[in-house]
Amino acid sequence: MNINKIELSKVDGISLMDGLKYCGSLKDFDKFLESFYNDIDYNASILEDSYSKGDISLFTIKVHALKTSARMIGAKELSSEALALEMAGKSYNTDYINANLDELLTLLRSYKGKLENYISEKQRLKAEKKPISDDELDQAFDALREVCPSMDYGAVEMILDELNTYQIPKSHKSQIDEITNHFHRLEWDEIDKILMV
Known part of the structure; x- marks a missing residue:
């Protein structure tokens, strides 16, 4: 962008x-x-x-x-x-x-x-971004579940930056927005709760 x-x-x-x-x-x-x-x-x-x-x-x-x-x-x-x-x-x-x-x-x-x-x-x-595929979205969430427990700031930032280059379906947009907001506040427990749903 x-x-x-x-x-x-x-x-x-x-x-x-x-x-x-x-x-x-x-x-x-x-x-x-x-x-x-x-x-x-x-x-x-x-x-x-x-x-x-x-x-x-x-x-x-x-x-x-x-x-x-x-x-x-x-x-x-x-x-x-x-x-x-x-x-x-x-x-x-x-x-x-x-x-x-x-x-x-x-x-x-x-x-x-x-x-x-x-x-x-x-x-x-x-x-105007291209839509993300279901597989790409699943991979991104799997990657977040893997790195968030260790509070790997750089890895989470990289995943969220990558997601930001795609058009996200409404069904997952609010989830990612919530994760991003909690990430900026370093609220790792809240991110884990969202990823467990």
Whole structure:
């Protein structure tokens, strides 16, 4: 798939140059960007839930992760706000969190709109890919079942990258999307559960 560098540079709220600096290549930056987009609702929800339940430890871990992923895509303001909330979480400064969490969540959710056109174009290009055969799909799932228990990051990434070059049938698309999302969060147990179905 061709990644349009010009279109990426026009996305509001991200720095292409920072993204390339942190990710190392346009391809990796593009993958981080799509992963970030797919995780927006999940991240916003878990930040809200963990803080509302008084789980400051989990909140601090998740806002730290958001700070890092925002930095990876060059979302400077979002990363900076997440850092401030991470520091507040570490010192149990709930007054600061109460005063600033809504602003962070609003900014985070705004990226759904900012990235929508770019992600939609990516999805359109994916739809033009050749369909994967049943045998190729079975082989890919068998390979994932083989390498996931050992948490072989490189092997799983290679398999998912290969699957990404094909058009996946709807019956398996959501499975692969779930595996990809859990993979980016390093949630190996969740991947194993999907592969056992």
